[in-house]
Every structure is written in C-alpha cells, then in structure tokens.
Amino acid sequence: MSFSTPTLQLKISEVAQRLRLLTQINLQLHWQIINPGESDHPVEINEKGHIPWAAGKQVLKLRQKIIVPRELQGYPLTGLTLRLVLSWWAQDAQIYINNQFVQAGDLFDSYTRILLSSSVQPGDEFEIELSLISPGHDRGALVNSCCWYELSDSSKIDPSFLADELEILGIFLASENHQPDLETDLTSLGKILDIISGYILPKVPRTRGVWGGQNLTEFENSLTQVRQILKSVIPKLDTYKISLLGHAHLDLAWLWPITETWIVAQKTFESVLQLQTDFPELIFCHSSPILYEWIEKHRPDLFSQIQDNIQKGIWEIAAGLWVEPELNIINGESIVRQVLYGQRYVLEKMGQLSTVAWLPDTFGFCWQLPQIFQQGGIDYFITQKLRWNDTNKFPYGLFEWQGLDGTKIISFMTALIGERVDPVKIFKYALEWKTQTGLNQSLWLPGVGDHGGGPTRDMLEITRRWNQSAIFPEFKFQKVKDYLIEVLNNAPAPLPIWRDELYLEFHRGCYTTHADQKRFNRRGETLLYEAELFATIATLYSGSIYPQQEIETAWKQILLNQFHDILPGTAITEVYQQANQDWETAIKTAEEILHQSFDAIVASISVNFPSQPDAQPIFIFNSLNWSRSEVVAVPIPNSDSCWQIYDYQGIPQTAQTRGERSEKPQLLFLAKNVPSLGYQVYWLGRKQAETLEISQKYPYMGKPIPNYTESIAEKNEVVKYYQLEPKNISFENDILRVIVDTETGNLEQVFDLINQRNILQLGQGNQLQVFADSGQYWDGWNINPNYQEYPLDLPQLESIEWIESGPIVWRLRIIKRLNQSEFCQDYILEQGSPQLKIETTVNWQERHTLIKVAFPLTITADFASYEIPCGVIQRPTNPKNPPSPLPPVYGGFPEGKAKWEVPAIHWADISTPDYGISILNDSKYGYDAQSDQLRLTLLRGSTWPDPEADLGWHQFSYAVYPHGGDWKQAKTVQKGYEFNRPLQVKVYPPISSTANLESSSCQSFLELGSDHLILMAFKQSETKSKQWILRCYECQGEETRLELQNNLGLTIDYSVNILEQPQETTVSISAWKIVSFALTSRDS
Incomplete structure (x- = not known):
C-alpha cells in the first residue's frame, strides 16, 4: 500500500470526521427563534449551513436548551469539559447562559469558545440565548454553533484532538513536501484506522450504549497506537517551525468614530498586558505611534506598563509610520512626515527606532516607498493586503522590493491578520509558505483585529495544549524582526526581486470615493508646504519666530486623516463629520501662518515708490523653485472707479475686470516671470482715462450663445473667439484654438497652433x-x-x-x-x-x-x-x-x-x-x-x-x-x-509719499539650480532651531546636481536622511532620488 494513495488520505479524513462526532455536537438545527408575543419556531438553514436573517440592523433572537447526554456514539462524556463554540456575522452579538449575560461580540470579534462546565455530568442543563443584530449593509448569519467536549486528563488521548492531528497528517501527505520513506508506518496506520472505524461505526448494527470496560480500553489503546505511529512522522513534521506573534489590528476609524478607537485601544492594551502576566510566553506587536501618544497622555499608568514590556522584549514596536496611511494618493512629503513623526516618537519614548514598516491593511503601495523607508531607518516592509488581489496571485512571500531609484527593502507578505489559533489552518499555511519560499519557518498572527481585541485567553490555552502534541511542530512566540533575521539566514539566495509598484488588484474605487476628502488632502498638503516655506523665509529674512509647534500639530491632523479608511472614503458618516473639522482646522492654521509670513516678509522689503499717486503694492509670491508666468486675480478696493495694473517700472499692464458689478470685483492680468521661491511687485492704481464698458466691448458676455453670430474679434486682442457655424463656437489664444460643439457642450476640437495639429478625435473631447x-x-x-x-x-x-x-x-x-x-x-x-x-x-x-x-x-x-x-x-x-x-x-x-x-x-x-x-x-x-x-x-x-x-x-x-x-x-x-x-497674491495699503525706499521689487530667495529638482520642503530642523532642512527630489529620471543659491545667508552643512540624521554629503543627485540637506546661516 502506498502512503500517498488517495485511499489512505480518504481513510484519514473519514476517521477524523468520525472521531469528532464522539465529542462534538452541531447545534445549528436545534435553535428556536424567539418572537415576542408568539411561540418559538424552528430556524431555517441555508445551503452553507448558516442561519441567515435580513440585512439592515435587524434583530434575531435565538434560544435552545442543552442537556448533557451520557454518551455520544457510545463514547462516555462524564467528567469532560464542555465548551459552547459560536461564530457569527453580526454587527452586535449578545450571549446569555442560564439568563446571565456572559459575552458580547461584533463583526470582527466574531468567534468564541465559552466554557460551560469544567466537568459535566449526564443531565446537566444549559439554557442558551443569543441576541444578534445584522450589519446595516449585509445579511446576518449565525455561521456555526456546536458543543465541544474535551478531555482535561492529559494522560488520555482526546478523540477530537487526535482527529486534528490526523487531518494535519493528511494535509502533509497531500502536499508537495512529503517524504516517500514512511510506507511501512503508514501501512500500519491504515490498519489501525480500520480498527478505530470498527468501534465508531460497527459494520453490524447493534444496540448502542456507553462504552465501558474492555471496549473502551481497546478503543483507547487503538488511539494510543495511532499516536505512536504518528510519532514516527515527527522527524518530518518537526522540521517545520511555526512562530506566533500576537497582534490586534486596530483601524483608527472605519465603522466607528475615532473617539471609540481610543477606548478600544485602552481595552486592547489592558487585555494584552494581563495576558502577558498570565502567559509569559506571549509576545505582542502593535503599530501606530498616534495610539501610543494618546495612551501616554490619557493613561500614563498603562503607557508605563507598555514601556516596561518593551524593555522586557515581549512587546514589539512596529511603528515606523505615524498611522497606517493610504499610500497611493498622498504626496511624497506626506509619506516622509508619516515616517519622520512616527520614528521620532518611538525613538524618544521607547528608546529605539522601528525597523519595520507594518502596513497589513493599506490598499496598495507606491513605487518610491523603498527609498523613503530606507531613509527613515526602516529595514523591513510588511503587508498581507496583496493576498486580496482579484486577478493575479502575488507570487512572492519573501522578496526584495526595488524602488524607482533602485533602493531595495526586504519585504514580507504575511499570513492573513485577525486569525484564530487553528492548528489545521496554521499547518496548511506552513505548507503553502514552504512551497512559495522554500522555507520551513512560518509566522502566524493570532489576534482579534480591525476593531482591536488582540489575542484571547482561549487562543493562548489552545497554543499551550497543542504544544503537548506528539506530532505537531512547537508553537513559539517571536518578534517579527527576530523572525525575519532567522528566515533570511536560511532563505535561498538570492531573494526574488520585484521592480514595480505594489498595486492592489482590488479597492480601485478608493482613488475616487468621498471626493471631499481628496480635495481636503490636496489642499492641506499644498498649504502646509507653502506655510512652512514662507515661515522659514520670514524667520531668516525678517527675524520672525518660526511656528514649529503649530506646524507640527497641523501636520499631525492631516496625517491622521490620511489613515487608510478615512482618506480612501471607506468609513461611516460620523467619521467624516470629525475628519472635516480636523481638515478645516489644519488648513486654517496653515493659511494663518502663510499670510503672517507674507506680512513679515513684506514688512522687511523696500520697493520703489510708484509714479501713480495712492497706488497699492501687489506682491505676487511664487512657492515653486522655478520662474513662471501666470494669470492672477487682484481684488479691487471698490467698483466706483476704473483701476489699472502697473509693473514695478510703472508700465501699464493689460488687464480684465471680473465681477465688475459684484461685491468683490477683481482685475485679471498676466504676472510675468515671477522668480523661483520669490516674489514680484506690481501696483494697483487708477486709470488715467476711461475705456468702453465691458458690456459694450463684449456684448455676449453673460448671455446665452445665439444660434449664429458674426465673427467678433478685435485687432490687437490676445484671446479671440469666433462663431464658425451654428454647431460650433471657437476661441483661441496664441497657443491653442478651442472649438466647442454647441449641441453637446463637448470639445469638438483642441488645435495646437504651435505644433499645427489637432489633439482630439472630433466631437468627443471632455465627454x-x-x-x-x-x-x-x-x-x-x-x-x-x-x-x-x-x-x-x-x-x-x-x-x-x-x-x-x-x-x-x-x-x-x-x-x-x-x-x-x-x-x-x-x-x-x-x-x-x-x-x-x-x-x-x-x-x-x-x-x-x-x-x-x-x-x-x-x-x-x-x-x-x-x-x-x-x-x-x-x-x-x-x-x-x-x-x-x-x-x-x-x-x-x-x-x-x-x-x-x-x-x-x-x-x-x-x-x-x-x-x-x-x-x-x-x-x-x-x-x-x-x-x-x-x-x-x-x-x-x-x-x-x-x-x-x-x-x-x-x-x-x-x-x-x-x-x-x-x-x-x-x-x-x-x-x-x-x-x-x-501664484499667491497679496495687496497692501498705499505707501506714504514721503517714504525713501530702495528698490527690491523682484527677487528670488532661493534657487536650486536644476530644472530636474522639485522642492518638497524647506523647514526648520526638528531638533536645532538654527538649522534648516531643505528637501527635494529628482523628477526626470536623470542624474543632476544641486547648485544652491540664496539671499538668506544659508550654506549647506551636510546631507541628512528624512529623519534629519547626518549622511555623507553630496550635491550630485541620481535619478529619482529624494535628498535632504541641513543648512545653517553664515551669521549663526
């Protein structure tokens, strides 16, 4: 008989199933539905074996009475431990035993094993009631309910426990990892399984009763023989090493508001700390410095215990980022700040940098993360989310992820999070892991998750129980960092390399859902960049006090809202009510800092006095590191006079009135060649002569387009429009001609006048x-x-x-x-x-x-x-x-x-x-x-x-x-x-005619000297008030050099990483590289 034949595997499966029937009872069919005012009636079971009920937060109440029998299939139950095992899909679950509330659960804490008795006697009764509320978005289900009787005497073999061991053996034999040298032992195993089957399901029907005496002894002896044969397989299964790491994935907001998250975090951390007292082997891992900061402020006693367990090595900090953010649509500087603020916190409070980017649930990962992580002191990137792919199975479990610039980071695709300690499932994963990676050592992450929770007492008791198994590999709790060091020492070399973004083939709507969050994010990122930039310039140029604390607070508000269930738009309404307030607060702070900085800079600038009496200076600020020209809008003080824009030499500029009859009229004009990270001054003064009213010059402004009009064009206008035919209307500037279909409103044509070509298929643009x-x-x-x-x-x-x-x-x-x-x-x-x-x-x-x-x-x-x-x-x-x-x-x-x-x-x-x-x-x-x-x-x-x-x-x-x-x-x-x-526009009051001012009407505060560089941040150092950090990246995929020029008195001290730690200094910048420099003033 060959051990690998389907016959033996089928026999193992059958015997395992029969063994479970000796100690497990399925309760699904025995529930009665409670309807107030009516008699109870039986449940209906669907094709999956579930008890379903309607979606929309509907309540289902169930009850049944459990009476302990003397035996199951003849196997005596007296003295065994009894547990009620339940799993559900419900927004809320309340469990009552003998009219006493014993446990609650929800969509995430959706499985329990409740101890009913540590030693049952025949006739014991237990009244069970369940109150379940379905999710608002989905039908509810009682997925499973059963009674499990367990032997507490470790000297005897529990039939269900042996059934699990047999199932594991069957999985091993069916895998690609088995060894073809066990035929003799497995042939004997097949014979003994036949004997066991004879006891469980005798071939000749007879009156069944409780086994006793010789029958029970013979049955137990046959179980012992099976166990002895299984021990011969130990050299094979014992080569597998299974590491465990307790985890409690806690979404900062999702189907609950952030205010609830703080409470859940407290309960989760309290539970873990107590379990670590009772189970010293438990090692727990958690991310998100923002949670630790909250605990530190509101529960310093709890925070102190966490710090102690970190020092003991049983609590691991995997907190390389401030939160677990969305990482496709936030900009590069936001990712840098996630790492900067996260790492600074854990270094200060826990005495160590986190070497792990723990991101199990983020919805995809942009291609520059390896570089950013490496610069942030992070050696390992960890996720499980690509297991959710809907099209291609991600091929690697352990690999090097090579970023856009060539930086590599060790990357680890973990098992799924939020799992129980289910040895059969764990061993299946161990075999899959070996097939994928060639490694015998796998990592499992037990712990209730999403809404916190973490490992449970029952999980840890199961772990200890299975560590007594004669055949199962030993469970060993281990930090993820230590696990990775071990497996990397044993991994086949070289590791596979992934050279691309890590695109999640799922959740594609997250780029669009809740458009308000996307707009807030873009606005917040932009304003904080500009606020920091001009606050830095104001401090250096005019002596203002840099508002570091206000900027950090605003950044942290934005970083929180970049969490992977807030910014993607996948949380409940209440979450966005709070998030929007936080966005607005951060944006208001940035706007106030920005405009205060403008005022401070302008107060230190001298400009030529204009030739036009009572003219007001207009400062046009450029927050980008290259010169540019752009149309800007200048508010007019009132609409009772005509106004004119003059450049700093007094030359009138072509302008256009917007909203002439509104409460806030403006003048539009083209601001030309505003210098890099600088400003240019224009003047707002009165016109010397009146001109035609807008309505006289442009009779169709603000009116419906007629079916046909004559060509209207002025000889010297830069922008012209033409009505070509009843179906189309055209207008153009020196570069583009635009033709609009007046029947659909779509773009009929956009014609490039410079390159003489139409860019759109006719009539279909902007559809x-x-x-x-x-x-x-x-x-x-x-x-x-x-x-x-x-x-x-x-x-x-x-x-x-x-x-x-x-x-x-x-x-x-x-x-x-x-x-x-x-x-x-x-x-x-x-x-x-x-x-x-x-x-x-x-x-x-x-x-x-x-x-x-x-x-x-x-x-x-x-x-x-x-x-x-x-x-x-x-x-x-x-x-x-x-x-x-x-x-x-x-x-x-x-x-x-x-x-x-x-x-x-x-x-x-x-x-x-x-x-x-x-x-x-x-x-x-x-x-x-x-x-x-x-x-x-x-x-x-x-x-x-x-x-x-x-x-x-x-x-x-x-x-x-x-x-x-x-x-x-x-x-x-x-x-x-x-x-x-x-471009930013600021209009200031008229300058006194007695002022004697030197000219400074146009200047650049800072230039980088390369078209290939984009400024990311110009800010005060986190630790040195007299030091300034300049960060930029190469944007064309080609090598370049930084050639810093400035009028702020700054020189480069040295290069730094994103944590602002000194690095080898170089101004040569390779393709796609992010670089940061520490600058100091020559006068400091």
Missing part, C-alpha cells in the same frame, strides 16, 4: 461618460470590474453662455443635467497658457453611479505615464495577463491586466517621442488609459459604509495640456505643480 456601478460587496472600495458593460445615458446640455471674454481670460460656461445632478463646467483659456482648463462645479445626487471624463486622442501609445509620489510610472494601455512562471527578477506584471483603474497624483500623460497630451487635475486621483484615450474618474455614488458619500456640491478642475515631445520635454511635472500651487 462625461456615466456607468452603473453596483453589485460590489465592498461598495465604497470597489468599482464594478464590468462597469463598462453598463453605460447609462449621457448628461444632457442645458445651456451655454459666455462668462468672460478676454483679453486675459476666456471663459465659456456649459451646464448639463444628469437625472437630479447638475454639472456646471467652464472652459477657460488664459493669455499665454498652453492649457485648456475645465473648472467644474457639480451638485451630485446619483447613487451607484460612476462618472468619468474622456479624452479620445489623435495619437496612440502602448504605455501611459502617471505621476506618483516623488516620481513617474509607466503603465500599459493594453492590459494582458502576466507570464507564468515569473522570472526571479521581475518588474511587476508588465501587461497590467488588472490595472484598468490606476492612481496618479497631479497628472497622467500619453506621449509618442515627438508629441503628447497630459491631463492635469487639482484633486482627482483615479485614471484609466487606452492606447488612444485618457479618462479621469470624477465621482462615484457608493452607499456603504457611508450612505451619504459624495452627495452634494463638489468643485474641482482639470486641464488638457498638449505638448511637443514627451512629458519630460514638456515639463509636465512642473505644469502639474503649477496647476496645484498657483
């Missing part, structure tokens, strides 16, 4: 495409993969009207309606701009609906380029399946079949070597591309977990940017930053 997006369990997270099969009617045009008509800004308003939703879109062309901006206001009222804006192009390419944090990535436009098997050094799934919706920061681009088109955005993150089309995802309409998600008003802008060459030659990276960080 709002609508699709049904339903049927996904993870509603807020997932876009229906087949959404394109369910197109809906397009929004219908309601009106077109001119709002502004040059000579500085041309604005044509299109209003469309979709059911109860209204879209107001302004096509905006500005003097000197190579972009057509589309400013959008939406009143969104759709549910389970996805809307995208499409730009079918006149060029084709196999790849599209997308901005990611501190970098650019190419993704295929024609997705296909990946190769199989994968080579050991692999650049991701290059055909990208699953990448049909992808994240990007400021832009996406399709280019050929000589021409391309970029789509810029100011607060959107989801794109998709075909070889000749780019689409930007605008809004969704999910209803779970937040039924109000995205309902109401939205404002956002995007732009079409056609260009010669590819995105590098077109400086699309810089254009994306300009689109998101416009």
Whole structure:
C-alpha cells in the first residue's frame, strides 16, 4: 500500500470526521427563534449551513436548551469539559447562559469558545440565548454553533484532538513536501484506522450504549497506537517551525468614530498586558505611534506598563509610520512626515527606532516607498493586503522590493491578520509558505483585529495544549524582526526581486470615493508646504519666530486623516463629520501662518515708490523653485472707479475686470516671470482715462450663445473667439484654438497652433461618460470590474453662455443635467497658457453611479505615464495577463491586466517621442488609459459604509495640456505643480509719499539650480532651531546636481536622511532620488 494513495488520505479524513462526532455536537438545527408575543419556531438553514436573517440592523433572537447526554456514539462524556463554540456575522452579538449575560461580540470579534462546565455530568442543563443584530449593509448569519467536549486528563488521548492531528497528517501527505520513506508506518496506520472505524461505526448494527470496560480500553489503546505511529512522522513534521506573534489590528476609524478607537485601544492594551502576566510566553506587536501618544497622555499608568514590556522584549514596536496611511494618493512629503513623526516618537519614548514598516491593511503601495523607508531607518516592509488581489496571485512571500531609484527593502507578505489559533489552518499555511519560499519557518498572527481585541485567553490555552502534541511542530512566540533575521539566514539566495509598484488588484474605487476628502488632502498638503516655506523665509529674512509647534500639530491632523479608511472614503458618516473639522482646522492654521509670513516678509522689503499717486503694492509670491508666468486675480478696493495694473517700472499692464458689478470685483492680468521661491511687485492704481464698458466691448458676455453670430474679434486682442457655424463656437489664444460643439457642450476640437495639429478625435473631447456601478460587496472600495458593460445615458446640455471674454481670460460656461445632478463646467483659456482648463462645479445626487471624463486622442501609445509620489510610472494601455512562471527578477506584471483603474497624483500623460497630451487635475486621483484615450474618474455614488458619500456640491478642475515631445520635454511635472500651487497674491495699503525706499521689487530667495529638482520642503530642523532642512527630489529620471543659491545667508552643512540624521554629503543627485540637506546661516 502506498502512503500517498488517495485511499489512505480518504481513510484519514473519514476517521477524523468520525472521531469528532464522539465529542462534538452541531447545534445549528436545534435553535428556536424567539418572537415576542408568539411561540418559538424552528430556524431555517441555508445551503452553507448558516442561519441567515435580513440585512439592515435587524434583530434575531435565538434560544435552545442543552442537556448533557451520557454518551455520544457510545463514547462516555462524564467528567469532560464542555465548551459552547459560536461564530457569527453580526454587527452586535449578545450571549446569555442560564439568563446571565456572559459575552458580547461584533463583526470582527466574531468567534468564541465559552466554557460551560469544567466537568459535566449526564443531565446537566444549559439554557442558551443569543441576541444578534445584522450589519446595516449585509445579511446576518449565525455561521456555526456546536458543543465541544474535551478531555482535561492529559494522560488520555482526546478523540477530537487526535482527529486534528490526523487531518494535519493528511494535509502533509497531500502536499508537495512529503517524504516517500514512511510506507511501512503508514501501512500500519491504515490498519489501525480500520480498527478505530470498527468501534465508531460497527459494520453490524447493534444496540448502542456507553462504552465501558474492555471496549473502551481497546478503543483507547487503538488511539494510543495511532499516536505512536504518528510519532514516527515527527522527524518530518518537526522540521517545520511555526512562530506566533500576537497582534490586534486596530483601524483608527472605519465603522466607528475615532473617539471609540481610543477606548478600544485602552481595552486592547489592558487585555494584552494581563495576558502577558498570565502567559509569559506571549509576545505582542502593535503599530501606530498616534495610539501610543494618546495612551501616554490619557493613561500614563498603562503607557508605563507598555514601556516596561518593551524593555522586557515581549512587546514589539512596529511603528515606523505615524498611522497606517493610504499610500497611493498622498504626496511624497506626506509619506516622509508619516515616517519622520512616527520614528521620532518611538525613538524618544521607547528608546529605539522601528525597523519595520507594518502596513497589513493599506490598499496598495507606491513605487518610491523603498527609498523613503530606507531613509527613515526602516529595514523591513510588511503587508498581507496583496493576498486580496482579484486577478493575479502575488507570487512572492519573501522578496526584495526595488524602488524607482533602485533602493531595495526586504519585504514580507504575511499570513492573513485577525486569525484564530487553528492548528489545521496554521499547518496548511506552513505548507503553502514552504512551497512559495522554500522555507520551513512560518509566522502566524493570532489576534482579534480591525476593531482591536488582540489575542484571547482561549487562543493562548489552545497554543499551550497543542504544544503537548506528539506530532505537531512547537508553537513559539517571536518578534517579527527576530523572525525575519532567522528566515533570511536560511532563505535561498538570492531573494526574488520585484521592480514595480505594489498595486492592489482590488479597492480601485478608493482613488475616487468621498471626493471631499481628496480635495481636503490636496489642499492641506499644498498649504502646509507653502506655510512652512514662507515661515522659514520670514524667520531668516525678517527675524520672525518660526511656528514649529503649530506646524507640527497641523501636520499631525492631516496625517491622521490620511489613515487608510478615512482618506480612501471607506468609513461611516460620523467619521467624516470629525475628519472635516480636523481638515478645516489644519488648513486654517496653515493659511494663518502663510499670510503672517507674507506680512513679515513684506514688512522687511523696500520697493520703489510708484509714479501713480495712492497706488497699492501687489506682491505676487511664487512657492515653486522655478520662474513662471501666470494669470492672477487682484481684488479691487471698490467698483466706483476704473483701476489699472502697473509693473514695478510703472508700465501699464493689460488687464480684465471680473465681477465688475459684484461685491468683490477683481482685475485679471498676466504676472510675468515671477522668480523661483520669490516674489514680484506690481501696483494697483487708477486709470488715467476711461475705456468702453465691458458690456459694450463684449456684448455676449453673460448671455446665452445665439444660434449664429458674426465673427467678433478685435485687432490687437490676445484671446479671440469666433462663431464658425451654428454647431460650433471657437476661441483661441496664441497657443491653442478651442472649438466647442454647441449641441453637446463637448470639445469638438483642441488645435495646437504651435505644433499645427489637432489633439482630439472630433466631437468627443471632455465627454462625461456615466456607468452603473453596483453589485460590489465592498461598495465604497470597489468599482464594478464590468462597469463598462453598463453605460447609462449621457448628461444632457442645458445651456451655454459666455462668462468672460478676454483679453486675459476666456471663459465659456456649459451646464448639463444628469437625472437630479447638475454639472456646471467652464472652459477657460488664459493669455499665454498652453492649457485648456475645465473648472467644474457639480451638485451630485446619483447613487451607484460612476462618472468619468474622456479624452479620445489623435495619437496612440502602448504605455501611459502617471505621476506618483516623488516620481513617474509607466503603465500599459493594453492590459494582458502576466507570464507564468515569473522570472526571479521581475518588474511587476508588465501587461497590467488588472490595472484598468490606476492612481496618479497631479497628472497622467500619453506621449509618442515627438508629441503628447497630459491631463492635469487639482484633486482627482483615479485614471484609466487606452492606447488612444485618457479618462479621469470624477465621482462615484457608493452607499456603504457611508450612505451619504459624495452627495452634494463638489468643485474641482482639470486641464488638457498638449505638448511637443514627451512629458519630460514638456515639463509636465512642473505644469502639474503649477496647476496645484498657483501664484499667491497679496495687496497692501498705499505707501506714504514721503517714504525713501530702495528698490527690491523682484527677487528670488532661493534657487536650486536644476530644472530636474522639485522642492518638497524647506523647514526648520526638528531638533536645532538654527538649522534648516531643505528637501527635494529628482523628477526626470536623470542624474543632476544641486547648485544652491540664496539671499538668506544659508550654506549647506551636510546631507541628512528624512529623519534629519547626518549622511555623507553630496550635491550630485541620481535619478529619482529624494535628498535632504541641513543648512545653517553664515551669521549663526
């Protein structure tokens, strides 16, 4: 008989199942439904064996009486331990035994083993009642209910325990890891299994009673013989090492508000500390410094105990980031701050840096993380989330992840989190792990999770019980860092290398859901960058006090809201009520710091006195590290006079009035060549002569477009418009001609006047495409993969009207309606701009609906380029399946079949070597591309977990940017930053005519000396008030040099990493590198 034949495996499975029947009773069919005022009635079981009931927080009450029998299948039960085992899918579960409340649970704490008696006697009775509430979004279910009788006498063999051991053996024999040298022992095992079967299910029917005397002794002897044979397998199974690490995944907010999280954290940490007293072998791991900080402030006694256990080595800090954030759509500096603030806290409070980036639940990982982690003192990256992929199984368990710049980090794909101690499941995972990695040592993470909880007493008791098994590998608690050191010493060399982003093939809706959070995030990141920048300049230039504490507080508010269930839009309504307050507080703080800094800088600047009496100085500030020109809006003090813009030499500038009859009129003009990280002064004064009223010059402004008008153009206007035919209207500047279809409101054509080519397929530009997006369990997270099969009617045009008509800004308003939703879109062309901006206001009222804006192009390419944090990535436009098997050094799934919706920061681009088109955005993150089309995802309409998600008003802008060459030659990276960080305008009171001022009307405070560098931060050092940190990254994928010039008296002391620790100094910067420098003043 061959041990590997299906016959033996089937026999093992059958005997194991029969052994369990000796001590386990399924209770599912015996429940009665309690209906007030009515008699109880039996439950109904579905095809899965579950007891289901309706969704929508509906209550199900059940009860049954358990009476202990004398025997099960003849096996005596007297003196055994009895446990009630339950599992459920319910928002709330209340368990009562003999009318006494004993335990509660929820969607995450959804399994229990309740001790009913440590020594039962026949006839013992237990009255069980359950009160269960279904989830709001899903049907509820009592998944499993049974009684387990267990032997407490370790000298005897528990039938169910042996059944589990047999099942493990069967799994081992069926695996690819078994050894073909056990045939003799396994043949004997087969014979003894036949004997056991004879006792459990005799071939000749007879009256059954309690086994006793010789029958029971013979049965127990046969179990002992099985155990002896199983011991011969120990050399085989004992080569497997199973490490355990207690864990309690705790989402800072999700289906509960943050205020509840603080309470849950306390309870979780209290529970773990008590269990570590009772079970000294327990080692526990937790992340999120923000939680530790809260505990430190509100429960210093608890925090002190945690610190003690850290010192004892039984509490591991895996807290390399402030929270476990979203890591696709936050910008590079946000990721840096997550690491900086997280590591600074654990170093100060726990005396050590965390070498682990513990990110089990984040929804995908951008390609620059290896570099950022390495610079933050992190050696290991850990997740399990890619096990959720819906298309391609992620191929590696232990690998090197190589980032965009070439930095590598050891990466570990753990087992699933939130698991019980189930030895059969654990051993299956151990075999899978060996098949995947070649390693015999696996790591399991027991502990109730999502809503905290952690390891339970029952889990630890099961662990101890299984450590007495004669065949099962020993469970050993171990820190994840120690585990990784061990397995890396034994891992086959070299480790496989992954050269790509870690794209989660799931949760693609998270780039779009809850658009308000995306807009807040973009705005917050931008303002904090600018507040820090100009606060630093103000401190150095004018002697202001740097507001470090205010800036850190604002940053931490934003970092919290970047948590992976807040920013993605996948939490309940209450979470966003608090989050929005925090966003607004952080943004208000940044705005106040920014404007205070402007005032301090301006107070230290001398400018030429203007020739125009009572003129007011206009300071135009540039927060980017290159000179740029841009149309700006200047508020006019009042509308009873005509006003003029003058440059610092007194030359009048062409200007345009906006909102002349409104309470807040403005003048628009083109601010030219505002220097890098500096300012330029213009003047607001009165006109010398009156000109025609706007309504006389532009009779169609603010009025519906007629079916046909004569050509209207002024000889010297920079921006012109033409009505070509009844169907189309055209307007242009020196760079672009825009033609709008007046029947649809779509772009008929955008013509590049410089390169003499049309960029759009005729009549289809800026088409709002609508699709049904339903049927996904993870509603807020997932876009229906087949959404394109369910197109809906397009929004219908309601009106077109001119709002502004040059000579500085041309604005044509299109209003469309979709059911109860209204879209107001302004096509905006500005003097000197190579972009057509589309400013959008939406009143969104759709549910389970996805809307995208499409730009079918006149060029084709196999790849599209997308901005990611501190970098650019190419993704295929024609997705296909990946190769199989994968080579050991692999650049991701290059055909990208699953990448049909992808994240990007400021832009996406399709280019050929000589021409391309970029789509810029100011607060959107989801794109998709075909070889000749780019689409930007605008809004969704999910209803779970937040039924109000995205309902109401939205404002956002995007732009079409056609260009010669590819995105590098077109400086699309810089254009994306300009689109998101416009020039800042500050108007100050008139200067006294007696002032004797020296000229300083235009200056750059700081220049980096390379077109390839993007400034990320210019800030005060975290530890040295006289030291300043400058951080930037290389944005073109080519080597460059920093050539720092400034008028702030600063020199480079040395290079630093993102933790601001000294490094070897170099100003040569390789491709995609993030670099930081410590600067000091020559006078300090």
